[in-house]
Amino acid sequence: MRVLATIKRVPITGGRIVLTDDSRAIDTRHLGFTMSPHEECGVEEAVRLIESNKGDSVVLTLGPPEAVEQLRDAMALGIDRAIHLQTDGQEWDGEATAHAITEAIRADEAANGPFDVIFFGNESADSGGFQVGIRVAYALARPCVTGLKKITVEGKDVSCEQEVEGGRDVYVVALPAVLTVKEGLNLPRYPSVPGKMRARSKPVAVNSPTRQAARLELASLAVPAGQGRRAESLGGGAAAAPAVVEMLRKAGVL
Amino acid sequence: MNALVLMEPGDASRQTLTLARRFGQSLHAVHMNVVDPFAPDAVAAVLQMAAEEVSAAAVFAAGTERGNDVMARLAARMGLPMAANCVDAAPGDPVMVTRQRWGGSLLEEARLSSPRPLITVAPHTVPIEAGPEPTDVDIQTLVARLAERDLAVHVSDHVAPSSGGVSLTTAKVIVSGGRGVGSKEGFAIIDELAGLLGAAVGCSRAVTSAGWRPHTDQVGQTGTKVAPEVYIACGISGATQHMAGLKGAKRILAINSDPQAPMMQNADYTVVGDLKEIVPAISAEIRDRR
Ligand SMILES: Cc1cc2nc3c(=O)[nH]c(=O)nc-3n(C[C@H](O)[C@H](O)[C@H](O)COP(=O)(O)OP(=O)(O)OC[C@H]3O[C@@H](n4cnc5c(N)ncnc54)[C@H](O)[C@@H]3O)c2cc1C
Ligand SMILES: Nc1ncnc2c1ncn2[C@@H]1O[C@H](COP(=O)(O)O)[C@@H](O)[C@H]1O
Numbered sequence: 434m435r436v437l438a439t440i441k442r443v444p445i446t447g448g449r450i451v452l453t454d455d456s457r458a459i460d461t462r463h464l465g466f467t468m469s470p471h472e473e474c475g476v477e478e479a480v481r482l483i484e485s486n487k488g489d490s491v492v493l494t495l496g497p498p499e500a501v502e503q504l505r506d507a508m509a510l511g512i513d514r515a516i517h518l519q520t521d522g523q524e525w526d527g528e529a530t531a532h533a534i535t536e537a538i539r540a541d542e543a544a545n546g547p548f549d550v551i552f553f554g555n556e557s558a559d560s561g562g563f564q565v566g567i568r569v570a571y572a573l574a575r576p577c578v579t580g581l582k583k584i585t586v587e588g589k590d591v592s593c594e595q596e597v598e599g600g601r602d603v604y605v606v607a608l609p610a611v612l613t614v615k616e617g618l619n620l621p622r623y624p625s626v627p628g629k630m631r632a633r634s635k636p637v638a639v640n641s642p643t644r645q646a647a648r649l650e651l652a653s654l655a656v657p658a659g660q661g662r663r664a665e666s667l668g669g670g671a672a673a674a675p676a677v678v679e680m681l682r683k684a685g686v687l
Numbered sequence: 688m689n690a691l692v693l694m695e696p697g698d699a700s701r702q703t704l705t706l707a708r709r710f711g712q713s714l715h716a717v718h719m720n721v722v723d724p725f726a727p728d729a730v731a732a733v734l735q736m737a738a739e740e741v742s743a744a745a746v747f748a749a750g751t752e753r754g755n756d757v758m759a760r761l762a763a764r765m766g767l768p769m770a771a772n773c774v775d776a777a778p779g780d781p782v783m784v785t786r787q788r789w790g791g792s793l794l795e796e797a798r799l800s801s802p803r804p805l806i807t808v809a810p811h812t813v814p815i816e817a818g819p820e821p822t823d824v825d826i827q828t829l830v831a832r833l834a835e836r837d838l839a840v841h842v843s844d845h846v847a848p849s850s851g852g853v854s855l856t857t858a859k860v861i862v863s864g865g866r867g868v869g870s871k872e873g874f875a876i877i878d879e880l881a882g883l884l885g886a887a888v889g890c891s892r893a894v895t896s897a898g899w900r901p902h903t904d905q906v907g908q909t910g911t912k913v914a915p916e917v918y919i920a921c922g923i924s925g926a927t928q929h930m931a932g933l934k935g936a937k938r939i940l941a942i943n944s945d946p947q948a949p950m951m952q953n954a955d956y957t958v959v960g961d962l963k964e965i966v967p968a969i970s971a972e973i974r975d976r977r
Contacts, residue, residue, distance in 0.1 A: 446789070446792070446926070446927050446928070447926055447927070447949075448924065448925055448926055448927065448948075448949030449927070449949060450789070450792060450793055450927055459793075469909065470892065470909040471909055526768065527768070527769065528768055556755075556771075558789065558908070558909075558928075559788055559789060560788055560795075561771060561772060561787065561788055561789070561790065562769075562771055563750075563755035563756070563758075563759055563771040563772070563807075564755075564759035564762060564763075564769055564771065567756070567759040567760055567762075567763055568759065568762070568763045570763075571760070571763035571764065572763070576839055576840045577760075577840065578840060579727075579752070579756045580752050580756070594846060595752075597752070598856075599847075599848060600845055600846050600847045600848045601845065601846040601848075602725070602842045602844075602845055603842065603843055603844035603845065603846060604840060604841065604842060604843060605843055606839065606840055607839075615909070616892075616895075616902060616905070616909040616910070617901075617902035617903065617905075617910075620895075620896075620898060620902075621896075648767075648768035648799070648800045648801060649768045649769070649770055649797055649798075649799050649800075650781075650797055650798045650800070651795055651796075651797050652783075652795075652796040652797055652798055653795075653796045654788070654793055654794065654795055654796075655793070655794045655796070656792075656793060656794075657791070657792075657793070657794050659953065660934070660953075662939060662953055662954055662955045663955060664941075664951065664952055664953070664954055664955070664956075664957055665955065665956050665957070666956075666957050666958075666959070667940075667956050667957065667958050668958060668959075669958065669959045669960045670958075670959075670960035670961070670964060670965060670968075671960075671964045671965055671967075671968035672968075673958040673960070673965065673968075674965070674968035674969045674971070674972040675972055676958075677940065677956075677958060677969050677972070678969065678972045678973055678976065680938075680940065680956055681860075681884070681917060684916055684917050684937075684938055685916065686859055686860045686884065686916050686917050687884070687973065
């Protein structure tokens with residue numbers, strides 16, 4: 434079995450988002466980086482599929498040179514190798530991203546055969562375009578199911594559960610398939626120390642695709658106005674309990 | 688000029704009409720349940736045919752899970768860009784959109800250059816306004832033209848929600864715990880207060896990652912978005928990704944040992960101190976008054 438997971442490097446923004454002076458990006462000078470929790474679940478699922486079926490697991494990102502950190506994080510969880518589509522850090526829109534990822538998948542598949550499953554996050558953490566996985570699936574003419582909280586490979590098919598209001602919808606599609614997943618799909622393992630050691634020497638294939646012109650082009654960013662919450666103190670410690678209960682009573686919930 | 692709208696039951700689609708009206712004097716509608724059982728590629732195919740038939744200048748959908756899914760499929764079919772979760776859109780070339788990033792914690796102004804703008808509208812960000820109502824596209828001939836492969840991905844079964852407990856999405860009160868709760872067992876005092884209030888229990892991602900609570904309890908950008916009358920945040924720092932789930936909360940009570948925690952600045956009411964003393968004291972006070 435061959436499985437691919439795609440991930441995107443994003444900053445960990447903490448309690449308040451600070452923008453650069455030109456308001457075109459987040460000021461990341463003091464921030465750490467990660468991948469989206471959705472994508473981390475895709476990585477974990479890819480590792481599990483190869484643990485039980487044997488084969489080849491690959492992680493792919495399109496991003497700046499530093500995004501190799503997130504590729505190593507994924508390999509520390511058990512992914513075998515990585516493909517890094519390197520950029521100069523500019524924004525790529527959903528169309529351009531999908532195009533570059535599709536080309537990279539085609540190249541890898543030409544050499545190694547088709548991926549049975551390709552995992553995407555349901556949406557990226559930062560831009561939230563809700564589209565890259567679906568675009569890649571269409572380009573490859575493969576079935577795509579989105580927003581998955583459970584998947585079960587059953588022979589040549591995969592059964593997928595998508596969370597909807599009032600339960601879960603079930604889809605059964607033929608492999609090879611493109612699946613977009615959400616946090617909650619599984620509980621990703623913590624990377625082990627030997628896992629991190631092994632990740633350092635796993636292969637990373639680097640490629641520099643050309644960026645096609647953006648048709649959804651970022652002009653500027655803004656932090657939305659706060660909600661005007663007043664942070665009224667009800668006191669400190671256990672002594673605040675009566676004030677809290679009074680507040681709950683006034684709010685009509687007691 | 689005509690605009691085409693993918694309609695679903697509920698307010699999100701009514702809100703979508705508000706922006707769609709700027710792009711067409713006359714509105715046309717295709718409904719999400721146009722194919723039953725639901726098959727997202729088929730809905731996208733019907734939308735594509737309908738867009739041609741009514742010469743739609745733009746296509747809109749609500750930024751719901753299905754709205755975003757079907758719109759992305761339409762974008763892929765037509766080879767066009769798509770702007771998801773917009774809170775504003777002004778016609779022109781390019782179309783100027785304001786859209787949500789980071790689950791709504793950040794807004795992006797963007798230029799959408801497209802012969803046929805495809806736009807989804809973030810739920811609960813645009814008011815419902817009175818105006819011309821959409822007329823339904825006659826879908827019968829369109830559905831008859833669907834290809835077999837467009838029906839390949841379809842809903843074949845439904846699993847009922849696991850029962851038990853108050854649902855996060857509909858709860859009037861949520862008692863939510865973060866890393867400050869300290870352990871799985873530490874949630875006993877959170878459960879106790881929630882029981883007394885008839886509340887749902889929520890939590891932060893630090894808690895689900897540690898395996899203390901299931902992901903179904905997680906509030907935030909990659910968890911559940913909630914809208915209770917009162918949200919009680921116990922030992923939660925208030926990271927932007929957690930706050931992204933709280934925009935709909937009427938009142939937030941923050942209980943935290945750190946008065947500088949972002950949650951304490953972004954709450955309506957605060958209690959500073961150790962939640963292990965404060966939460967049981969609130970439970971005791973409620974019992975005393977009964
Ligand atoms: C893309 C992305 C998506 C994410 N999605 C989500 C999401 O959906 N939901 C989510 O919650 N997080 C999400 N996160 C994670 C988020 O960034 C934070 O890491 C997380 O919310 C922190 O959880 P916490 O507040 O419980 O822990 P911490 O940040 O560690 O805060 C613990 C708090 O408890 C207080 N405390 C400690 N002990 C006590 C005590 N005895 N009494 C009272 N207070 C005490 C501390 O002062 C502190 O404020 C996401 C992150 C990323 C990058
Ligand atoms: N730059 C990128 N590199 C790798 N994968 C990406 C990138 N951007 C988006 N993706 C994948 O596509 C998913 C959906 O992204 P989006 O359409 O931006 O919401 C993400 O969760 C990732 O799995």
